[in-house]
Amino acid sequence: MSYQALYRVWRPQRFDEIVGQTIITKTLKNALITKQVSHAYLFTGPRGTGKTSAAKIFAKAVNCHYLTDGEPCNECETCVAINEGSLNDVIEIDAASNNGVEEIRDIRDKVKYAPTQADYKVYIIDEVHMLSTGAFNALLKTLEEPPANVIFILATTEPHKIPATIISRTQRYDFKRIKAVDILQRMQFILQQKTVSYDDQALKVIAKAAEGGMRDALSILDQTMSYGDGTVTYENALQVTGSVTNQLLLDYLKQVTQQQTKAALITVQAVLNEGKDAQRFIEDLTSYCQNLLLFQQDAEMVTEMELGIIDDDFKQLSEKIAAEKIYQMIDELNDVANSMRYTTHPDVYLEVLTVKLTHLQPNNTVETTPVNDSQLAQQVTDLQQQISDLQQQLAKVQSAPITTAKVAPQTKSKPRVAGNKGPTVSLKQVYPVLDHATRKDLEQQQSVWTDLMNMLSVTQRAVMHVSKPVAASDSGVIVAFDYSFLFQKAQSDQELVDALENGLDRLLGVSLKVVFVPDSEWPQIRKDYLANHKAPATQTGTPKTDKSQPSDEMTPKEEPIVAKAKDLFGMDVLEIKND
Numbered sequence: 001m002s003y004q005a006l007y008r009v010w011r012p013q014r015f016d017e018i019v020g021q022t023i024i025t026k027t028l029k030n031a032l033i034t035k036q037v038s039h040a041y042l043f044t045g046p047r048g049t050g051k052t053s054a055a056k057i058f059a060k061a062v063n064c065h066y067l068t069d070g071e072p073c074n075e076c077e078t079c080v081a082i083n084e085g086s087l088n089d090v091i092e093i094d095a096a097s098n099n100g101v102e103e104i105r106d107i108r109d110k111v112k113y114a115p116t117q118a119d120y121k122v123y124i125i126d127e128v129h130m131l132s133t134g135a136f137n138a139l140l141k142t143l144e145e146p147p148a149n150v151i152f153i154l155a156t157t158e159p160h161k162i163p164a165t166i167i168s169r170t171q172r173y174d175f176k177r178i179k180a181v182d183i184l185q186r187m188q189f190i191l192q193q194k195t196v197s198y199d200d201q202a203l204k205v206i207a208k209a210a211e212g213g214m215r216d217a218l219s220i221l222d223q224t225m226s227y228g229d230g231t232v233t234y235e236n237a238l239q240v241t242g243s244v245t246n247q248l249l250l251d252y253l254k255q256v257t258q259q260q261t262k263a264a265l266i267t268v269q270a271v272l273n274e275g276k277d278a279q280r281f282i283e284d285l286t287s288y289c290q291n292l293l294l295f296q297q298d299a300e301m302v303t304e305m306e307l308g309i310i311d312d313d314f315k316q317l318s319e320k321i322a323a324e325k326i327y328q329m330i331d332e333l334n335d336v337a338n339s340m341r342y343t344t345h346p347d348v349y350l351e352v353l354t355v356k357l358t359h360l361q362p363n364n365t366v367e368t369t370p371v372n373d374s375q376l377a378q379q380v381t382d383l384q385q386q387i388s389d390l391q392q393q394l395a396k397v398q399s400a401p402i403t404t405a406k407v408a409p410q411t412k413s414k415p416r417v418a419g420n421k422g423p424t425v426s427l428k429q430v431y432p433v434l435d436h437a438t439r440k441d442l443e444q445q446q447s448v449w450t451d452l453m454n455m456l457s458v459t460q461r462a463v464m465h466v467s468k469p470v471a472a473s474d475s476g477v478i479v480a481f482d483y484s485f486l487f488q489k490a491q492s493d494q495e496l497v498d499a500l501e502n503g504l505d506r507l508l509g510v511s512l513k514v515v516f517v518p519d520s521e522w523p524q525i526r527k528d529y530l531a532n533h534k535a536p537a538t539q540t541g542t543p544k545t546d547k548s549q550p551s552d553e554m555t556p557k558e559e560p561i562v563a564k565a566k567d568l569f570g571m572d573v574l575e576i577k578n579d
């Protein structure tokens with residue numbers, strides 16, 4: 001018998017088997033029990049969180065004559081036929097491949113006919129955001145006059161791409177990322193059923209790498225099992241996810257903070273010798289540092305998010321390093337991550353980084369390691385020597401042709417790799433918001449900001465906790481981040497952007513674009529914008545006239561700018577740093 005992927009075999013068949021979405025499954029079961037079934041549902045949420053599984057279970061439950069507590073029996077003819085995908089009345093459409101108007105027109109033509117085998121005809125349209133405008137219009141017509149006994153279940157990872165007219169005709173359910181601990185329990189359950197032996201630590205590594213998606217977790221588990229001939233070991237899980245052990249990360253950070261350059265360099269070598277990917281090492285280090293920071297601010301948050309990371313060593317380290325220093329380290333890590341993307345010699349970069357990290361100068365905290373003058377002189381000499389050695393190596397590397405050089409050892413698989421270049425501010429997105437920005441819009445954003453943050457997942461909130469809206473219009477909002485690494489993290493996180501835009505849509509009833517900027521660059525961006533847009537602000541929303549320079553030599557140029565600035569950014573225009 002050919003091997004079947006775990007996520008297929010263990011796809012939930014009952015609402016109770018859907019992990020981490022209790023509120024949604026409870027609500028759906030209640031609707032079924034009380035026969036308050038709507039004719040259109042919208043299931044939104046990240047991939048692998050149970051949307052299509054829930055849709056199929058719903059299709060069974062609404063048609064099953066042996067419903068028990070809202071759960072389908074999975075044994076009657078109808079249930080079995082739906083499980084096998086052979087019931088004509090349950091129609092699954094993948095909009096990613098069927099995005100034409102024709103297919104939806106086809107639905108419109110056939111939707112009129114009563115179900116032939118079951119009580120309800122159920123259309124499940126997956127990735128519904130991929131439909132063309134024409135197809136959406138056709139779908140809307142159908143939803144406006146829904147025939148009896150027809151149910152639409154629309155599933156999507158990107159609800160903001162769905163027209164509001166469609167959304168308003170559906171009952172919406174937002175599927176959340178699944179907590180690592182829930183993923184862990186599900187994997188334990190499956191492995192126990194399969195009587196496969198496993199290492200608990202391994203499952204923690206997998207649960208963490210899956211980032212809230214059950215399907216991803218089971219795929220990684222599959223890989224780990226095939227890597228380990230049917231067993232699940234910690235080593236294999238690390239290998240498959242490309243992760244570095246927490247112990248190694250901890251050792252390394254201890255060494256660099258205690259300025260043990262040599263020991264830290266040996267640790268780096270050990271990481272590379274194990275065949276770990278240098279880029280991944282940097283990513284893991286960065287996330288470890290972020291956890292340290294978060295732990296200092298809100299210990300509970302980290303405990304909830306991260307499995308198996310918090311032990312006494314972690315706590316001790318978080319007490320010892322000043323937040324300031326961690327921020328510096330993260331900045332360094334970011335720099336090196338950007339510059340080593342295309343190198344064939346990541347080891348050299350890691351070594352330079354290590355020397356830099358061991359000699360970070362605290363900005364305002366004073367290190368309390370007493371050293372006498374001769375020790376200090378020796379340290380400086382050592383350091384100078386190390387730096388010049390490394391610089392020579394680096395120069396060699398940089399001048400060498402990159403043609404067909406063999407790439408340093410790579411891990412077997414890397415489920416997720418960050419984007420190819422560091423995110424930058426998109427003025428193309430910033431300027432259109434500024435063109436129509438008003439203080440009223442900004443105040444509106446400020447008034448809903450806390451609510452918006454509460455709609456995010458714990459992880460997303462962690463990224464956003466040092467951000468704030470700094471300008472807004474009726475088309476978008478500009479959000480500034482105190483720390484540039486969090487700006488970069490946010491900028492490359494499409495799900496976060498989606499969550500924010502959806503949240504604003506729900507809070508304010510308008511669809512707004514969310515644009516990120518680092519707080520450090522914001523004053524300059526503002527200045528540049530104002531310098532380029534000297535025409536008086538048009539407050540009534542009439543088209544702007546920035547290209548035509550008005551003949552206003554008589555009036556001092558400052559005034560309209562200041563007026564415009566005040567209008568855009570509010571009273572804090574001159575002291576934006578203070579809040």
Ligand SMILES: [Zn+2]
Nearest residue numbers: 064073076079
């Ligand atoms: Zn049944």
